[in-house]
Amino acid sequence: MIAKLNERIRETAPIVVGLDPKLDYIPDRIKKPVLAEYGKTAEAVGEIFWLYNREIVDHVMDLIPAVKPQIAMYEQFGLEGLRAYKRTVDYCRSHGLIVISDVKRGDIGSTSASYAEAHLGKTAVGDGSAHVTGFETDFVTVNPYLGTDGVQPFVDVCAREDKGIFVLVKTSNPSSGEFQDRLVVDETSGRNRPLYELVGEMVEHWGASSMDGDYSNVGAVVGATYPEQGRILRELMPHACILVPGYGAQGGKGSDLVHFFRPDGLGAIVNSSRGIIAAWQKDERFRDSGNVGQAARAAVVDMREDIAQALEGR
Protein backbone atom coordinates (compact mmCIF):
# COMPACT_ATOMS: atom_id res chain seq x y z
CA MET A 1 0.00 0.00 0.00
CA ILE A 2 2.90 2.41 0.69
CA ALA A 3 4.08 1.94 -2.90
CA LYS A 4 0.65 3.00 -4.10
CA LEU A 5 0.70 6.02 -1.78
CA ASN A 6 4.15 7.03 -3.03
CA GLU A 7 3.03 6.70 -6.64
CA ARG A 8 0.06 8.97 -5.93
CA ILE A 9 2.31 11.44 -4.06
CA ARG A 10 4.57 11.67 -7.12
CA GLU A 11 1.54 12.39 -9.32
CA THR A 12 0.14 15.05 -6.96
CA ALA A 13 1.74 16.34 -3.75
CA PRO A 14 2.86 15.05 -0.32
CA ILE A 15 -0.30 16.37 1.26
CA VAL A 16 -3.08 14.68 3.16
CA VAL A 17 -6.25 16.57 3.99
CA GLY A 18 -7.56 15.92 7.50
CA LEU A 19 -11.31 15.36 7.36
CA ASP A 20 -11.95 16.31 10.99
CA PRO A 21 -15.35 17.99 10.89
CA LYS A 22 -16.67 20.17 13.68
CA LEU A 23 -20.01 21.92 13.60
CA ASP A 24 -18.20 25.25 14.16
CA TYR A 25 -16.35 24.83 10.85
CA ILE A 26 -19.46 24.29 8.78
CA PRO A 27 -21.41 27.14 7.16
CA ASP A 28 -25.08 27.71 7.88
CA ARG A 29 -26.01 27.03 4.28
CA ILE A 30 -25.13 23.36 4.92
CA LYS A 31 -26.28 23.12 8.53
CA LYS A 32 -29.61 24.96 8.51
CA PRO A 33 -31.59 22.85 6.04
CA VAL A 34 -30.45 19.62 7.69
CA LEU A 35 -31.25 20.81 11.22
CA ALA A 36 -34.64 21.96 9.96
CA GLU A 37 -35.32 18.49 8.56
CA TYR A 38 -33.84 16.26 11.30
CA GLY A 39 -33.89 18.52 14.38
CA LYS A 40 -30.91 18.90 16.70
CA THR A 41 -30.06 15.20 16.59
CA ALA A 42 -27.08 12.96 16.03
CA GLU A 43 -28.69 11.99 12.74
CA ALA A 44 -28.57 15.64 11.66
CA VAL A 45 -24.90 15.96 12.64
CA GLY A 46 -24.03 12.83 10.67
CA GLU A 47 -25.77 14.16 7.58
CA ILE A 48 -24.12 17.59 7.96
CA PHE A 49 -20.64 16.03 8.34
CA TRP A 50 -21.21 13.89 5.26
CA LEU A 51 -22.39 16.79 3.07
CA TYR A 52 -19.50 18.96 4.26
CA ASN A 53 -16.87 16.26 3.69
CA ARG A 54 -18.21 15.42 0.26
CA GLU A 55 -18.04 19.05 -0.83
CA ILE A 56 -14.41 19.31 0.31
CA VAL A 57 -13.41 15.99 -1.24
CA ASP A 58 -15.06 16.85 -4.57
CA HIS A 59 -12.99 20.05 -4.77
CA VAL A 60 -9.57 18.67 -3.79
CA MET A 61 -9.47 15.04 -4.90
CA ASP A 62 -7.44 15.72 -8.05
CA LEU A 63 -4.76 17.62 -6.07
CA ILE A 64 -3.98 15.13 -3.31
CA PRO A 65 -3.16 11.46 -2.84
CA ALA A 66 -4.96 10.88 0.44
CA VAL A 67 -7.32 12.06 3.13
CA LYS A 68 -7.09 11.47 6.87
CA PRO A 69 -10.36 11.33 8.78
CA GLN A 70 -9.96 11.63 12.57
CA ILE A 71 -12.45 9.06 13.85
CA ALA A 72 -12.90 10.80 17.22
CA MET A 73 -14.82 13.63 15.54
CA TYR A 74 -17.37 11.09 14.32
CA GLU A 75 -17.33 8.78 17.37
CA GLN A 76 -18.38 11.82 19.41
CA PHE A 77 -21.81 11.51 17.80
CA GLY A 78 -22.20 7.79 18.34
CA LEU A 79 -23.55 5.42 15.72
CA GLU A 80 -24.83 8.23 13.50
CA GLY A 81 -21.44 9.92 13.61
CA LEU A 82 -19.68 6.70 12.68
CA ARG A 83 -22.14 6.15 9.86
CA ALA A 84 -20.95 9.49 8.44
CA TYR A 85 -17.35 8.37 8.99
CA LYS A 86 -17.97 5.18 7.03
CA ARG A 87 -19.77 7.01 4.23
CA THR A 88 -16.84 9.41 3.99
CA VAL A 89 -14.22 6.65 3.92
CA ASP A 90 -16.16 4.63 1.35
CA TYR A 91 -16.77 7.70 -0.85
CA CYS A 92 -13.10 8.71 -0.84
CA ARG A 93 -11.90 5.19 -1.62
CA SER A 94 -14.44 4.81 -4.42
CA HIS A 95 -12.93 7.94 -6.01
CA GLY A 96 -9.40 6.58 -5.82
CA LEU A 97 -8.22 8.50 -2.80
CA ILE A 98 -6.12 6.62 -0.26
CA VAL A 99 -7.63 6.87 3.20
CA ILE A 100 -5.43 7.13 6.29
CA SER A 101 -7.77 6.64 9.22
CA ASP A 102 -6.53 8.35 12.34
CA VAL A 103 -7.80 5.91 14.97
CA LYS A 104 -4.73 5.63 17.26
CA ARG A 105 -5.80 2.16 18.36
CA GLY A 106 -3.56 -0.28 20.21
CA ASP A 107 -4.19 -2.99 22.80
CA ILE A 108 -2.88 -6.37 23.93
CA GLY A 109 -2.28 -8.89 21.16
CA SER A 110 -5.63 -10.58 20.61
CA THR A 111 -7.50 -7.30 21.02
CA SER A 112 -5.18 -5.45 18.65
CA ALA A 113 -5.98 -8.21 16.18
CA SER A 114 -9.66 -7.30 16.46
CA TYR A 115 -8.89 -3.62 15.85
CA ALA A 116 -6.71 -4.56 12.88
CA GLU A 117 -9.51 -6.61 11.34
CA ALA A 118 -12.01 -3.85 12.16
CA HIS A 119 -10.14 -1.18 10.21
CA LEU A 120 -7.88 -2.99 7.74
CA GLY A 121 -9.21 -6.51 7.33
CA LYS A 122 -12.28 -8.69 7.53
CA THR A 123 -13.74 -11.27 9.90
CA ALA A 124 -15.18 -14.72 9.24
CA VAL A 125 -18.78 -15.37 10.25
CA GLY A 126 -20.23 -18.78 10.83
CA ASP A 127 -18.25 -21.59 9.18
CA GLY A 128 -15.82 -19.16 7.54
CA SER A 129 -17.54 -19.21 4.16
CA ALA A 130 -18.57 -15.59 4.65
CA HIS A 131 -16.64 -12.55 5.86
CA VAL A 132 -17.79 -9.14 6.99
CA THR A 133 -15.81 -5.91 7.02
CA GLY A 134 -16.09 -3.31 9.75
CA PHE A 135 -14.70 0.11 8.78
CA GLU A 136 -12.30 -0.92 6.04
CA THR A 137 -9.71 1.69 5.14
CA ASP A 138 -6.14 1.80 3.73
CA PHE A 139 -3.93 2.94 6.61
CA VAL A 140 -4.50 3.38 10.34
CA THR A 141 -2.50 5.08 13.06
CA VAL A 142 -1.38 2.84 15.94
CA ASN A 143 -0.29 3.62 19.52
CA PRO A 144 2.93 1.77 20.49
CA TYR A 145 2.70 1.95 24.31
CA LEU A 146 1.86 -1.78 24.62
CA GLY A 147 4.91 -2.92 22.63
CA THR A 148 5.41 -5.47 19.87
CA ASP A 149 2.49 -7.75 20.65
CA GLY A 150 0.15 -4.76 20.40
CA VAL A 151 1.57 -3.67 17.03
CA GLN A 152 2.35 -6.98 15.32
CA PRO A 153 -1.31 -7.94 14.69
CA PHE A 154 -1.66 -4.78 12.60
CA VAL A 155 1.53 -5.61 10.70
CA ASP A 156 0.22 -9.11 10.01
CA VAL A 157 -3.07 -7.83 8.61
CA CYS A 158 -1.14 -5.27 6.51
CA ALA A 159 0.83 -8.12 4.94
CA ARG A 160 -2.29 -10.15 4.20
CA GLU A 161 -4.42 -7.29 2.87
CA ASP A 162 -1.75 -4.93 1.41
CA LYS A 163 -2.48 -2.16 3.89
CA GLY A 164 -0.29 0.07 6.05
CA ILE A 165 0.05 1.67 9.47
CA PHE A 166 1.64 4.77 10.95
CA VAL A 167 2.91 4.23 14.49
CA LEU A 168 2.90 7.19 16.91
CA VAL A 169 6.53 8.06 17.58
CA LYS A 170 6.74 11.78 18.40
CA THR A 171 3.33 13.42 18.45
CA SER A 172 2.66 17.06 17.59
CA ASN A 173 1.03 18.17 20.86
CA PRO A 174 2.73 20.45 23.43
CA SER A 175 3.06 17.79 26.15
CA SER A 176 4.21 14.98 23.86
CA GLY A 177 7.64 15.23 25.46
CA GLU A 178 6.39 14.29 28.89
CA PHE A 179 6.99 10.60 28.22
CA GLN A 180 8.21 10.51 24.61
CA ASP A 181 11.26 12.71 25.29
CA ARG A 182 12.29 11.02 28.53
CA LEU A 183 15.90 9.89 28.39
CA VAL A 184 16.09 6.13 28.51
CA VAL A 185 19.14 4.12 29.53
CA ASP A 186 20.26 2.34 26.36
CA GLU A 187 22.88 -0.29 27.11
CA THR A 188 23.27 -1.13 23.43
CA SER A 189 24.57 2.31 22.49
CA GLY A 190 26.01 3.11 25.92
CA ARG A 191 24.30 6.49 26.06
CA ASN A 192 20.97 7.81 27.25
CA ARG A 193 18.48 8.39 24.46
CA PRO A 194 14.94 9.78 24.28
CA LEU A 195 12.14 7.22 24.26
CA TYR A 196 10.94 8.38 20.82
CA GLU A 197 14.26 7.23 19.31
CA LEU A 198 13.73 3.73 20.68
CA VAL A 199 10.16 3.68 19.38
CA GLY A 200 11.47 4.91 16.01
CA GLU A 201 13.98 2.07 15.90
CA MET A 202 11.19 -0.40 16.61
CA VAL A 203 9.17 1.09 13.72
CA GLU A 204 12.09 0.33 11.42
CA HIS A 205 12.33 -3.17 12.95
CA TRP A 206 8.58 -3.91 12.66
CA GLY A 207 8.64 -2.68 9.07
CA ALA A 208 11.57 -4.78 7.92
CA SER A 209 9.28 -7.64 6.90
CA SER A 210 6.76 -5.31 5.24
CA MET A 211 8.76 -3.68 2.46
CA ASP A 212 6.73 -2.47 -0.51
CA GLY A 213 9.07 -0.76 -2.95
CA ASP A 214 11.70 1.43 -1.27
CA TYR A 215 9.50 1.99 1.77
CA SER A 216 7.80 -0.14 4.38
CA ASN A 217 4.11 -0.48 5.09
CA VAL A 218 4.99 0.43 8.68
CA GLY A 219 5.36 4.19 8.86
CA ALA A 220 5.59 6.68 11.71
CA VAL A 221 3.82 9.76 13.05
CA VAL A 222 6.15 12.66 13.85
CA GLY A 223 4.74 16.13 14.44
CA ALA A 224 5.72 19.10 12.23
CA THR A 225 6.01 21.02 15.49
CA TYR A 226 9.21 19.08 16.30
CA PRO A 227 11.46 19.55 13.24
CA GLU A 228 14.72 18.71 15.00
CA GLN A 229 13.34 15.38 16.24
CA GLY A 230 12.05 14.85 12.71
CA ARG A 231 15.59 15.12 11.35
CA ILE A 232 16.87 12.51 13.81
CA LEU A 233 13.97 10.15 13.22
CA ARG A 234 14.30 10.49 9.42
CA GLU A 235 17.80 8.99 9.79
CA LEU A 236 16.78 6.31 12.29
CA MET A 237 13.89 5.08 10.12
CA PRO A 238 15.22 5.09 6.54
CA HIS A 239 12.38 2.91 5.26
CA ALA A 240 9.47 4.53 7.08
CA CYS A 241 7.16 7.06 5.51
CA ILE A 242 6.50 9.77 8.07
CA LEU A 243 2.98 11.07 8.51
CA VAL A 244 3.44 14.66 9.68
CA PRO A 245 0.58 16.31 11.57
CA GLY A 246 0.78 19.77 13.11
CA TYR A 247 1.25 21.81 9.93
CA GLY A 248 -0.76 25.02 9.73
CA ALA A 249 -3.21 25.57 12.55
CA GLN A 250 -0.97 23.76 15.07
CA GLY A 251 2.00 25.98 14.16
CA GLY A 252 4.17 23.93 11.78
CA LYS A 253 5.51 25.75 8.68
CA GLY A 254 6.85 24.56 5.34
CA SER A 255 10.39 25.30 6.43
CA ASP A 256 9.92 22.97 9.40
CA LEU A 257 9.22 20.09 7.06
CA VAL A 258 12.39 19.80 5.02
CA HIS A 259 14.09 17.30 7.32
CA PHE A 260 11.13 14.93 7.22
CA PHE A 261 11.64 14.20 3.52
CA ARG A 262 14.28 12.02 1.96
CA PRO A 263 16.36 13.28 -0.97
CA ASP A 264 14.02 11.42 -3.37
CA GLY A 265 11.27 13.86 -2.39
CA LEU A 266 9.33 11.06 -0.73
CA GLY A 267 9.35 9.73 2.82
CA ALA A 268 6.85 12.16 4.28
CA ILE A 269 3.24 13.15 3.87
CA VAL A 270 2.01 16.29 5.59
CA ASN A 271 -1.44 16.60 7.09
CA SER A 272 -3.46 19.76 7.35
CA SER A 273 -6.98 19.71 8.73
CA ARG A 274 -8.46 22.98 9.95
CA GLY A 275 -6.18 25.02 7.67
CA ILE A 276 -7.93 23.44 4.69
CA ILE A 277 -11.40 22.33 5.73
CA ALA A 278 -12.14 25.57 7.59
CA ALA A 279 -10.17 27.81 5.19
CA TRP A 280 -13.39 29.54 4.06
CA GLN A 281 -13.69 31.18 7.50
CA LYS A 282 -10.34 32.97 7.15
CA ASP A 283 -10.46 33.74 3.44
CA GLU A 284 -12.34 36.92 2.48
CA ARG A 285 -13.09 35.52 -0.97
CA PHE A 286 -15.20 32.73 0.47
CA ARG A 287 -16.37 33.89 3.89
CA ASP A 288 -19.70 35.39 2.87
CA SER A 289 -20.65 32.62 0.48
CA GLY A 290 -19.45 29.83 2.80
CA ASN A 291 -17.84 28.20 -0.20
CA VAL A 292 -16.09 25.44 1.70
CA GLY A 293 -14.93 23.52 -1.35
CA GLN A 294 -13.33 26.35 -3.32
CA ALA A 295 -11.65 27.68 -0.19
CA ALA A 296 -10.26 24.22 0.60
CA ARG A 297 -8.94 23.94 -2.96
CA ALA A 298 -7.19 27.31 -2.71
CA ALA A 299 -5.69 26.31 0.65
CA VAL A 300 -4.36 23.04 -0.78
CA VAL A 301 -2.74 24.93 -3.67
CA ASP A 302 -1.09 27.34 -1.20
CA MET A 303 0.12 24.47 0.97
CA ARG A 304 1.52 22.63 -2.04
CA GLU A 305 3.44 25.77 -2.99
CA ASP A 306 4.72 26.29 0.57
CA ILE A 307 6.06 22.74 0.76
CA ALA A 308 7.52 22.80 -2.76
CA GLN A 309 9.39 26.04 -2.01
CA ALA A 310 10.73 24.68 1.25
CA LEU A 311 11.97 21.50 -0.45
CA GLU A 312 13.55 23.45 -3.32
CA GLY A 313 15.36 25.68 -0.85
CA ARG A 314 16.98 22.90 1.14
Next chain:
Amino acid sequence: MIAKLNERIRETAPIVVGLDPKLDYIPDRIKKPVLAEYGKTAEAVGEIFWLYNREIVDHVMDLIPAVKPQIAMYEQFGLEGLRAYKRTVDYCRSHGLIVISDVKRGDIGSTSASYAEAHLGKTAVGDGSAHVTGFETDFVTVNPYLGTDGVQPFVDVCAREDKGIFVLVKTSNPSSGEFQDRLVVDETSGRNRPLYELVGEMVEHWGASSMDGDYSNVGAVVGATYPEQGRILRELMPHACILVPGYGAQGGKGSDLVHFFRPDGLGAIVNSSRGIIAAWQKDERFRDSGNVGQAARAAVVDMREDIAQALEGR
Protein backbone atom coordinates in the same frame (compact mmCIF):
# COMPACT_ATOMS: atom_id res chain seq x y z
CA MET B 1 -17.99 7.83 40.24
CA ILE B 2 -15.16 5.98 42.02
CA ALA B 3 -17.01 6.39 45.34
CA LYS B 4 -20.03 4.69 43.77
CA LEU B 5 -17.83 1.89 42.41
CA ASN B 6 -16.22 1.37 45.84
CA GLU B 7 -19.63 1.26 47.49
CA ARG B 8 -20.77 -1.41 45.04
CA ILE B 9 -17.50 -3.34 45.53
CA ARG B 10 -18.14 -3.41 49.29
CA GLU B 11 -21.64 -4.76 48.67
CA THR B 12 -20.47 -7.44 46.23
CA ALA B 13 -16.86 -8.23 45.25
CA PRO B 14 -13.85 -6.53 43.59
CA ILE B 15 -14.66 -8.25 40.31
CA VAL B 16 -15.45 -6.91 36.87
CA VAL B 17 -16.69 -9.22 34.16
CA GLY B 18 -15.16 -8.56 30.75
CA LEU B 19 -17.88 -8.64 28.10
CA ASP B 20 -15.55 -9.43 25.20
CA PRO B 21 -17.65 -11.64 22.94
CA LYS B 22 -16.17 -13.80 20.22
CA LEU B 23 -18.21 -16.08 18.01
CA ASP B 24 -16.05 -19.00 19.15
CA TYR B 25 -17.24 -18.53 22.73
CA ILE B 26 -20.93 -18.65 21.90
CA PRO B 27 -22.95 -21.88 21.81
CA ASP B 28 -24.80 -22.98 18.73
CA ARG B 29 -28.15 -22.74 20.51
CA ILE B 30 -27.69 -18.92 20.44
CA LYS B 31 -25.91 -18.62 17.08
CA LYS B 32 -27.87 -20.97 14.84
CA PRO B 33 -31.33 -19.39 14.98
CA VAL B 34 -29.89 -15.90 14.43
CA LEU B 35 -27.70 -16.98 11.50
CA ALA B 36 -30.72 -18.74 10.01
CA GLU B 37 -32.74 -15.55 10.24
CA TYR B 38 -30.13 -12.91 9.26
CA GLY B 39 -27.61 -14.93 7.26
CA LYS B 40 -23.85 -14.65 7.82
CA THR B 41 -23.94 -10.90 8.24
CA ALA B 42 -22.69 -8.23 10.61
CA GLU B 43 -26.30 -7.77 11.66
CA ALA B 44 -26.41 -11.42 12.75
CA VAL B 45 -23.19 -11.07 14.73
CA GLY B 46 -24.50 -7.97 16.49
CA GLU B 47 -27.69 -9.79 17.48
CA ILE B 48 -25.74 -12.85 18.64
CA PHE B 49 -23.37 -10.74 20.77
CA TRP B 50 -26.32 -8.94 22.33
CA LEU B 51 -28.22 -12.13 23.23
CA TYR B 52 -25.05 -13.71 24.62
CA ASN B 53 -24.12 -10.67 26.70
CA ARG B 54 -27.63 -10.30 28.07
CA GLU B 55 -27.71 -13.91 29.21
CA ILE B 56 -24.40 -13.50 31.04
CA VAL B 57 -25.38 -10.18 32.61
CA ASP B 58 -28.75 -11.52 33.78
CA HIS B 59 -26.97 -14.34 35.62
CA VAL B 60 -24.18 -12.37 37.29
CA MET B 61 -25.49 -8.86 37.90
CA ASP B 62 -26.27 -9.41 41.59
CA LEU B 63 -22.75 -10.71 42.27
CA ILE B 64 -20.63 -7.94 40.76
CA PRO B 65 -20.33 -4.17 40.77
CA ALA B 66 -19.27 -3.67 37.16
CA VAL B 67 -18.75 -5.03 33.67
CA LYS B 68 -16.00 -4.14 31.19
CA PRO B 69 -16.88 -4.41 27.53
CA GLN B 70 -13.83 -4.38 25.22
CA ILE B 71 -15.00 -2.16 22.36
CA ALA B 72 -12.60 -3.73 19.82
CA MET B 73 -14.65 -6.93 19.80
CA TYR B 74 -17.66 -4.93 18.63
CA GLU B 75 -15.83 -2.45 16.39
CA GLN B 76 -14.57 -5.46 14.44
CA PHE B 77 -18.10 -5.83 13.07
CA GLY B 78 -18.59 -2.19 12.14
CA LEU B 79 -21.76 -0.26 12.83
CA GLU B 80 -23.77 -3.39 13.65
CA GLY B 81 -21.13 -4.49 16.12
CA LEU B 82 -21.12 -1.09 17.80
CA ARG B 83 -24.90 -1.13 17.96
CA ALA B 84 -24.58 -4.34 20.02
CA TYR B 85 -21.93 -2.62 22.16
CA LYS B 86 -24.26 0.28 22.85
CA ARG B 87 -27.21 -2.01 23.61
CA THR B 88 -25.00 -3.90 26.06
CA VAL B 89 -23.73 -0.76 27.80
CA ASP B 90 -27.21 0.73 28.04
CA TYR B 91 -28.71 -2.54 29.34
CA CYS B 92 -26.07 -2.93 32.04
CA ARG B 93 -26.37 0.68 33.20
CA SER B 94 -30.17 0.44 33.28
CA HIS B 95 -29.78 -2.50 35.68
CA GLY B 96 -27.49 -0.58 38.01
CA LEU B 97 -24.19 -2.06 36.89
CA ILE B 98 -21.25 0.30 36.51
CA VAL B 99 -19.75 0.05 33.03
CA ILE B 100 -16.01 0.35 32.50
CA SER B 101 -15.56 0.66 28.76
CA ASP B 102 -12.20 -0.60 27.60
CA VAL B 103 -11.57 1.77 24.70
CA LYS B 104 -7.90 2.70 25.30
CA ARG B 105 -8.39 6.03 23.54
CA GLY B 106 -5.94 8.90 23.68
CA ASP B 107 -4.96 11.65 21.26
CA ILE B 108 -3.79 15.27 21.18
CA GLY B 109 -5.80 17.65 23.35
CA SER B 110 -8.73 18.74 21.20
CA THR B 111 -9.16 15.23 19.81
CA SER B 112 -9.01 13.62 23.24
CA ALA B 113 -11.77 16.04 24.19
CA SER B 114 -13.90 14.56 21.41
CA TYR B 115 -13.23 11.02 22.64
CA ALA B 116 -14.03 12.10 26.20
CA GLU B 117 -17.36 13.56 25.11
CA ALA B 118 -18.02 10.49 22.94
CA HIS B 119 -17.71 8.04 25.82
CA LEU B 120 -18.25 10.01 29.03
CA GLY B 121 -20.02 13.22 28.11
CA LYS B 122 -22.30 14.88 25.62
CA THR B 123 -22.03 17.34 22.75
CA ALA B 124 -24.03 20.45 21.93
CA VAL B 125 -25.83 20.57 18.60
CA GLY B 126 -26.96 23.76 16.92
CA ASP B 127 -27.25 26.73 19.29
CA GLY B 128 -26.40 24.62 22.35
CA SER B 129 -30.01 24.15 23.43
CA ALA B 130 -29.77 20.44 22.61
CA HIS B 131 -27.10 17.85 23.37
CA VAL B 132 -26.50 14.39 21.99
CA THR B 133 -24.62 11.54 23.62
CA GLY B 134 -22.42 9.12 21.72
CA PHE B 135 -21.63 5.93 23.62
CA GLU B 136 -22.14 7.14 27.18
CA THR B 137 -20.60 4.93 29.83
CA ASP B 138 -19.19 5.31 33.38
CA PHE B 139 -15.44 4.75 33.07
CA VAL B 140 -13.07 4.48 30.10
CA THR B 141 -9.49 3.31 29.78
CA VAL B 142 -7.03 5.91 28.44
CA ASN B 143 -3.60 5.56 26.80
CA PRO B 144 -1.01 7.96 28.30
CA TYR B 145 1.60 8.02 25.50
CA LEU B 146 0.66 11.57 24.42
CA GLY B 147 1.10 13.06 27.90
CA THR B 148 -0.96 15.44 30.00
CA ASP B 149 -2.75 17.27 27.20
CA GLY B 150 -4.02 13.92 25.91
CA VAL B 151 -5.31 12.86 29.35
CA GLN B 152 -6.54 16.13 30.86
CA PRO B 153 -9.63 16.43 28.59
CA PHE B 154 -10.86 13.12 30.00
CA VAL B 155 -10.19 14.32 33.57
CA ASP B 156 -12.14 17.51 32.83
CA VAL B 157 -15.16 15.61 31.55
CA CYS B 158 -14.96 13.28 34.57
CA ALA B 159 -15.21 16.31 36.86
CA ARG B 160 -18.18 17.73 34.98
CA GLU B 161 -20.12 14.47 34.58
CA ASP B 162 -18.98 12.49 37.67
CA LYS B 163 -17.24 9.80 35.63
CA GLY B 164 -13.85 8.12 35.86
CA ILE B 165 -10.89 6.85 33.85
CA PHE B 166 -8.26 4.16 34.18
CA VAL B 167 -4.93 5.14 32.61
CA LEU B 168 -2.74 2.39 31.14
CA VAL B 169 0.34 2.17 33.34
CA LYS B 170 1.69 -1.40 33.17
CA THR B 171 -0.33 -3.57 30.81
CA SER B 172 -0.80 -7.33 31.17
CA ASN B 173 0.63 -8.45 27.82
CA PRO B 174 3.98 -10.24 27.42
CA SER B 175 5.74 -7.39 25.58
CA SER B 176 4.42 -4.60 27.79
CA GLY B 177 7.92 -4.17 29.18
CA GLU B 178 9.41 -3.20 25.83
CA PHE B 179 8.72 0.47 26.47
CA GLN B 180 6.93 0.52 29.85
CA ASP B 181 9.85 -1.12 31.71
CA ARG B 182 12.61 0.95 30.11
CA LEU B 183 14.74 2.65 32.72
CA VAL B 184 14.35 6.38 32.51
CA VAL B 185 16.81 8.93 33.84
CA ASP B 186 15.00 10.64 36.70
CA GLU B 187 16.87 13.72 37.88
CA THR B 188 14.37 14.36 40.66
CA SER B 189 15.13 11.12 42.49
CA GLY B 190 18.69 10.81 41.20
CA ARG B 191 18.18 7.21 40.12
CA ASN B 192 17.01 5.44 37.01
CA ARG B 193 13.41 4.25 37.17
CA PRO B 194 11.13 2.30 34.86
CA LEU B 195 8.81 4.36 32.68
CA TYR B 196 5.71 2.79 34.28
CA GLU B 197 6.68 4.35 37.61
CA LEU B 198 6.74 7.80 36.06
CA VAL B 199 3.38 7.18 34.39
CA GLY B 200 2.06 5.97 37.75
CA GLU B 201 3.20 9.16 39.43
CA MET B 202 1.43 11.18 36.75
CA VAL B 203 -1.76 9.18 37.41
CA GLU B 204 -1.58 10.25 41.05
CA HIS B 205 -0.88 13.84 39.91
CA TRP B 206 -3.74 13.93 37.37
CA GLY B 207 -6.06 12.49 39.97
CA ALA B 208 -5.26 14.96 42.74
CA SER B 209 -8.00 17.34 41.60
CA SER B 210 -10.52 14.50 41.10
CA MET B 211 -10.89 13.03 44.57
CA ASP B 212 -14.21 11.31 45.27
CA GLY B 213 -14.11 9.86 48.78
CA ASP B 214 -10.76 8.25 49.63
CA TYR B 215 -9.98 7.54 45.99
CA SER B 216 -9.60 9.54 42.81
CA ASN B 217 -11.66 9.32 39.65
CA VAL B 218 -8.33 8.82 37.86
CA GLY B 219 -7.34 5.17 38.26
CA ALA B 220 -4.73 2.97 36.62
CA VAL B 221 -4.48 -0.26 34.64
CA VAL B 222 -1.84 -2.68 35.96
CA GLY B 223 -1.80 -6.29 34.78
CA ALA B 224 -2.25 -9.19 37.22
CA THR B 225 0.59 -10.82 35.32
CA TYR B 226 3.03 -8.33 36.90
CA PRO B 227 2.43 -8.65 40.67
CA GLU B 228 5.76 -7.15 41.74
CA GLN B 229 5.17 -4.03 39.67
CA GLY B 230 1.68 -3.95 41.15
CA ARG B 231 3.14 -3.73 44.64
CA ILE B 232 5.37 -0.79 43.68
CA LEU B 233 2.59 1.02 41.84
CA ARG B 234 0.14 0.48 44.73
CA GLU B 235 2.53 2.55 46.88
CA LEU B 236 3.21 5.20 44.24
CA MET B 237 -0.51 5.78 43.56
CA PRO B 238 -2.17 5.74 47.00
CA HIS B 239 -5.39 7.33 45.70
CA ALA B 240 -5.78 5.40 42.47
CA CYS B 241 -8.06 2.43 42.08
CA ILE B 242 -6.23 -0.18 40.02
CA LEU B 243 -8.08 -2.01 37.28
CA VAL B 244 -6.34 -5.38 37.05
CA PRO B 245 -6.66 -7.35 33.80
CA GLY B 246 -4.85 -10.60 33.13
CA TYR B 247 -6.50 -12.77 35.80
CA GLY B 248 -7.48 -16.26 34.72
CA ALA B 249 -7.02 -17.00 31.04
CA GLN B 250 -3.98 -14.68 30.79
CA GLY B 251 -2.30 -16.46 33.71
CA GLY B 252 -2.84 -14.25 36.77
CA LYS B 253 -3.87 -16.03 40.00
CA GLY B 254 -5.55 -14.86 43.20
CA SER B 255 -2.26 -14.93 45.06
CA ASP B 256 -0.82 -12.51 42.48
CA LEU B 257 -3.45 -9.94 43.39
CA VAL B 258 -2.80 -9.29 47.05
CA HIS B 259 -0.41 -6.40 46.52
CA PHE B 260 -2.87 -4.55 44.29
CA PHE B 261 -5.29 -4.02 47.18
CA ARG B 262 -4.99 -1.53 49.99
CA PRO B 263 -5.48 -2.64 53.60
CA ASP B 264 -9.09 -1.36 53.46
CA GLY B 265 -9.85 -4.14 50.96
CA LEU B 266 -10.42 -1.59 48.22
CA GLY B 267 -8.06 -0.03 45.70
CA ALA B 268 -8.33 -2.72 43.06
CA ILE B 269 -10.92 -4.32 40.83
CA VAL B 270 -10.00 -7.50 38.98
CA ASN B 271 -11.20 -8.27 35.47
CA SER B 272 -11.87 -11.69 34.07
CA SER B 273 -13.27 -12.12 30.58
CA ARG B 274 -12.86 -15.49 28.90
CA GLY B 275 -12.64 -17.29 32.26
CA ILE B 276 -16.21 -16.21 32.95
CA ILE B 277 -17.99 -15.62 29.66
CA ALA B 278 -16.64 -18.80 28.08
CA ALA B 279 -16.67 -20.85 31.32
CA TRP B 280 -19.38 -23.15 29.89
CA GLN B 281 -16.85 -24.57 27.41
CA LYS B 282 -14.54 -25.81 30.21
CA ASP B 283 -17.16 -26.85 32.74
CA GLU B 284 -18.62 -30.34 32.29
CA ARG B 285 -21.82 -29.31 34.02
CA PHE B 286 -22.67 -26.81 31.31
CA ARG B 287 -20.80 -27.91 28.19
CA ASP B 288 -23.56 -29.98 26.62
CA SER B 289 -26.38 -27.59 27.40
CA GLY B 290 -24.33 -24.51 26.45
CA ASN B 291 -25.65 -22.82 29.55
CA VAL B 292 -23.54 -19.70 29.29
CA GLY B 293 -25.27 -17.84 32.10
CA GLN B 294 -25.15 -20.49 34.83
CA ALA B 295 -21.55 -21.32 33.96
CA ALA B 296 -20.61 -17.63 34.17
CA ARG B 297 -22.31 -17.37 37.56
CA ALA B 298 -20.41 -20.41 38.89
CA ALA B 299 -17.14 -18.95 37.59
CA VAL B 300 -17.78 -15.60 39.29
CA VAL B 301 -18.47 -17.39 42.57
CA ASP B 302 -15.20 -19.34 42.22
CA MET B 303 -13.28 -16.16 41.39
CA ARG B 304 -14.78 -14.34 44.35
CA GLU B 305 -13.66 -17.17 46.61
CA ASP B 306 -10.15 -17.23 45.10
CA ILE B 307 -9.68 -13.50 45.67
CA ALA B 308 -11.20 -13.56 49.17
CA GLN B 309 -8.90 -16.39 50.22
CA ALA B 310 -5.86 -14.61 48.82
CA LEU B 311 -6.75 -11.41 50.68
CA GLU B 312 -7.43 -13.26 53.93
CA GLY B 313 -4.09 -15.01 53.69
CA ARG B 314 -1.98 -11.89 53.24
